[in-house]
Amino acid sequence: MTAYQDLERRFARIAAIGDALGILSWDTQTTMPDGSNDARAEQTATLTVLAHELETDPRVADWLAEAEGDGSLDDWQRANLREMRRSHRHATAVPTDLVEATSKAISACDMIWRTARAESDYAMLLPSLTDVLRRVRECGEAKAAVMGLTPYDTMLDEHDPGARAARIDALFDDLAGFLPGLIERVLEKQARDPDPIRPEGPFAVEAQKALGVRLMGQAGFDFNRGRLDVSLHPFCGGATDDVRITTRYDEADFTKALMGVMHETGHALYEQGRPRAWIHQPVGQARGMAVHESQSLIVEMQACRSAEFLSYLGPVARDAFGGSGPAWEPDNLRRLYTRVERGFIRVDADEVTYPAHVILRFRLEKALVGGDLDLKDLPGAWNEGMRTLLGVEPPNDRLGCLQDIHWPSGGWGYFPSYTLGAMTAAQLFDAATRADASIKPALARGDLGPLVAWLRANVHGKGCLFASGDELLTAATGRPLDVSVFKRHLETRYLGA
Amino acid sequence: MTAYQDLERRFARIAAIGDALGILSWDTQTTMPDGSNDARAEQTATLTVLAHELETDPRVADWLAEAEGDGSLDDWQRANLREMRRSHRHATAVPTDLVEATSKAISACDMIWRTARAESDYAMLLPSLTDVLRRVRECGEAKAAVMGLTPYDTMLDEHDPGARAARIDALFDDLAGFLPGLIERVLEKQARDPDPIRPEGPFAVEAQKALGVRLMGQAGFDFNRGRLDVSLHPFCGGATDDVRITTRYDEADFTKALMGVMHETGHALYEQGRPRAWIHQPVGQARGMAVHESQSLIVEMQACRSAEFLSYLGPVARDAFGGSGPAWEPDNLRRLYTRVERGFIRVDADEVTYPAHVILRFRLEKALVGGDLDLKDLPGAWNEGMRTLLGVEPPNDRLGCLQDIHWPSGGWGYFPSYTLGAMTAAQLFDAATRADASIKPALARGDLGPLVAWLRANVHGKGCLFASGDELLTAATGRPLDVSVFKRHLETRYLGA
Known part of the structure; x- marks a missing residue:
């Protein structure tokens, strides 16, 4: 199997986990009973971490480097490789502990926001939103260092x-x-x-x-x-x-x-x-x-x-x-x-x-x-x-x-x-x-x-x-x-x- | 973290994947459109393999051996450890290629069975059912060697x-x-x-x-x-x-x-x-x-x-x-x-x-x-x-x-x-x-x-x-x-x- 083929296999696996997460998310928003929230969060977090581990596995970096020197790839394969590199760069640029800290800050803030919005109380939201912005900015800075962009541009680039x-x-x-x-x-x-x-x-x-x-x-x-x-x-x-x-x-x-x-x-x-x-x-x-x-x-x-x-x-x-x-x-x-x-x-x-x-x-x-x-x-x-x-x-x-x-x-x-x-x-x-x-x-x-x-x-x-x-x-x-x-x-x- | 704690963490992760599979299975039987069958099979297979890899990871065997010598565990923890050992024994006894071959034989036979039953045609089912039985028996024999049971007893033991x-x-x-x-x-x-x-x-x-x-x-x-x-x-x-x-x-x-x-x-x-x-x-x-x-x-x-x-x-x-x-x-x-x-x-x-x-x-x-x-x-x-x-x-x-x-x-x-x-x-x-x-x-x-x-x-x-x-x-x-x-x-x- 060539390095490129290894990559295709790995990214297909990551995509399958993403698909499973897509169905779970649909279920959460349409079907799931309220009392299942914590257990569902556990499932979602586990699958997200597994997908992240599959992508940041050191072998992926080796495969990418090797495949990028592979002259036999056609247009679609080369575009596929470029997208893998892009995704990999976003995934590996941020240290795991910062990813986790950001995810926790978001969970906390998201919860508070629901009440703060209902009560129109910005002061209530401010501390946790400050925490989210700090973490998000740290993520942006970590990516900026690798990608040669401003922190905000790395955020734009992630979505678009x-x-x-x-x-x-x-x-x-x-x-x-x-x-x-x-x-x-x-x-x-x-x-x-x-x-x-x-x-x-x-x-x-x-x-x-x-x-x-x-x-x-x-x-x-x-x-x-x-x-x-x-x-x-x-x-x-x-x-x-x-x-x-x-x-x-x-x-x-x-x-x-x-x-x-x-x-x-x-x-x-x-x-x-x-x-x-x-x-x-x-x-x-x-x-x-x-x-x-x-x-x-x-x-x-x-x-x-x-x-x-x-x-x-x-x-x-x-x-x-x-x-x-x-x-x-x-x-x-x-x-x-x-x-x-x-x-x-x-x-x-x-x-x-x-x-x-x-x-x-x-x-x-x-x-x-x-x-x-x-x-x-x-x-x-x-x-x-x-x-x-x-x-x-x-x-x-x-x-x-x-x-x-x-x-x-x-x-x-x-x-x-x-x-x-x-x-x-x-x-x-x-x-x-x-x-x-x-x-x-x-x-x-x-x-x-x-x-x-x-x-x-x-x-x-x-x-x-x-x-x-x-x-x-x-x-x-x-x-x-x-x-x-x-x-x-x-x-x-x-x-x- | 003690070996026992490592095990708890690992098995909680495996349980979360099992829960995700449970929701996907519910969805398949109640909600999923017909044309999604292949993609869903892909998701299910991926999560099943990931859970299996997490359980058969060589570190789990080390943790089990170490935790079994841990004198500080209470009744529930010791029972938990016993169940982990049992699950691990079932999971590791069968070589991966046999697991895959069995799973493929089952998928094929399951499909043929639907037609064979509808048409009341046992001869149609016989070859693929023979294949399933052969694989299932091989799995049982592999487990029998490890567990000191007859092949059929290992099958009973798996469910009960x-x-x-x-x-x-x-x-x-x-x-x-x-x-x-x-x-x-x-x-x-x-x-x-x-x-x-x-x-x-x-x-x-x-x-x-x-x-x-x-x-x-x-x-x-x-x-x-x-x-x-x-x-x-x-x-x-x-x-x-x-x-x-x-x-x-x-x-x-x-x-x-x-x-x-x-x-x-x-x-x-x-x-x-x-x-x-x-x-x-x-x-x-x-x-x-x-x-x-x-x-x-x-x-x-x-x-x-x-x-x-x-x-x-x-x-x-x-x-x-x-x-x-x-x-x-x-x-x-x-x-x-x-x-x-x-x-x-x-x-x-x-x-x-x-x-x-x-x-x-x-x-x-x-x-x-x-x-x-x-x-x-x-x-x-x-x-x-x-x-x-x-x-x-x-x-x-x-x-x-x-x-x-x-x-x-x-x-x-x-x-x-x-x-x-x-x-x-x-x-x-x-x-x-x-x-x-x-x-x-x-x-x-x-x-x-x-x-x-x-x-x-x-x-x-x-x-x-x-x-x-x-x-x-x-x-x-x-x-x-x-x-x-x-x-x-x-x-x-x-x-x-």
Whole structure:
């Protein structure tokens, strides 16, 4: 067996453990009884440590060095080897005791955050969040020394290989200069339009689910290798060939769950469309979180909230729920699904204001990790940023800097991927519809087939063949990430410009 | 850290992997989409191999040797060490390549069995079953060399520590001499009694489930650390502090699912009642499969099919399903739930004829492993045994030697535990009701509390403190397993003697 073959075997084993963890995580969020929490944490920790041990085993470093001198590898194998090296570098850069200390700090802080948020008490969170930031920064510094990056860039790179703060700064500054004016103009236009009418419920959960399943099927979701279930916080998870998405139903309002299902379906199609020959290898995984988010947003935002698709959805949804009247007109549905509001909460934000929430978090976490902002000053900086970017100021920290789980749970460097994903989605959709004129007419028939076929060929099936999201985007659209496409999309949809 | 402490840590890790496997197995049987089968097999194999590697790591042998010389250990620690040694002996006795070859033979045979059974084609199964038996025998021979037992005894010992064929022979011969006459007399008596009336359905699944959940609660099942779900083949599985039982509902007949739920609840109470301080250690596990089966049967057969409990269940079930009329009278329900029939299928058998099915399988597998019976002669030997023990002969192999999954799937040495469990249940129930006069009156109120409290103290909470089921039984009832109690139970219940 060659060193490269040893590596493939080892990483397939690590992937199988990751898959088992994916099913356990799904179970924890959908099925597990409350009293099983400690035992489940034990299982998860054990499998995580085992996977880490398999990857940091000294033989892996030897195999990597040897395989990198192997001239017989083809393109996919070389890309696979590059991804192994990348993963190995992240895994080995941080000493085990620091990994454990970080994991403990996160567990403690995550728990406290739940109460602190409910009680809107930032002071309660501050000590444990300080501890998390200290550990996260130490991890970043350890990686920085090995990877030749700043600590914050190592965090970005972990979620989105190749992402760097300097590049994101430029993209986000451009967007931040554009958004406040756009929001102003959109709200003015919206005020002149008739208010949308909310279809009246109740909407039975079974009918909502049936409609969601139907649309998932039309988008190409393979129910033979996946499921739709219910959880408090919707997600796309599960395992290889077993992609599980969730939603949460509200009997008074079907619109959120329905688009939520299509959002997670976008993630799921990416997972189900990964290159089959490499499904258990690093090169067969998704190309980072920004591209992943682009796949949920291209399905939800670009396709399903388009005027074309909503012209199909109106009568279909009306019949599914036995409704009637003007609330079900496609134009009314379009106004409902493109409503813009200045709000405090990121997860409730619309397509236009969402990037402002993300830019705020990116700037703050970069400053916090870089030492330019002290955690005790976070609430003030948060509120000031909200005023500047969105023109509103949260009345308390529950609606402000306490709203997200990311920082307490160690997800530093993750936020930018939401908006990088939105921009990527716009650029991919633009390229796809230029390349295939049948995509938009198909949407008007509720058929996502042509769009998804283009995505399979240009995104899903590529796995990690390219070293970064920007390289993938360049191959698919002819150029790296370009804010102007996203800006044009927002203007067209929200101003009819 | 002492060697003993190293062992505790290592075995806790192995237990956590076992728990993860338990949840994956539950998921496979209740939830997983069909197309995920191969990926799931990959996950399961990976975790199984990892657990095996952790146990057979050479350091474990060193730690065991050192800890066995540690004079400072208390009773529970010494029992824990004994269980570790036992597990380690089973795990290390068989060379890895033989473990793998056996596992492959089983996978292949298991698959063929599904078709062969459906088509009642023993010839189709014979080659792969021959392969399984050869591998299983080789494993037994490898263990026999280390453990100083016969190959078949090592198989018995794997499922039920301390169980030996010679002892089971004596117990089963006694029972086999008694059963045919008993069955004859019971059928004669039954013919004189009025035929039971079947309550008329349909019985809505939701109502069946609600009644099952209610009875589970009355038996002390902790829904904060467990669940009730649906699967094709009912089981009790899951993980530590997350005990999951399943059933299968038939809208035309509620009686099977209801007693099935109580059967699995008996297993679950054992799992939920394991000693908390040792929950992740070998000594904190159940004391073998015969004792485990005794816990399902003491709840189902001894408690819930008793005249006392059925006098409570009659009106409760009638109200739960909105029924009326004589079919719901406790005495009719008792006749329904104690109906005896000479049948071909083990899993459909009643309490009286079930042991005959088990004795047949025990004798056959002992002869097959020992080389006294050739697999090609199995169908003939099966049918002859059925004639002798039960007085009926299956018309085909689907209703005969092809009915059980155990042999194709490698579960040799498992069958005796069903009937050893039934006998153990009778003896435990006899001792419990002698020790606590409130147990039977409580059953007449639907309350299993006093019985379960006695089981917690004498069985569940003991874990593997005792080295064998017989030792546990002696501590709980004053004597080792004694067929006469079971015989008396059958006579009392079925002949009113």
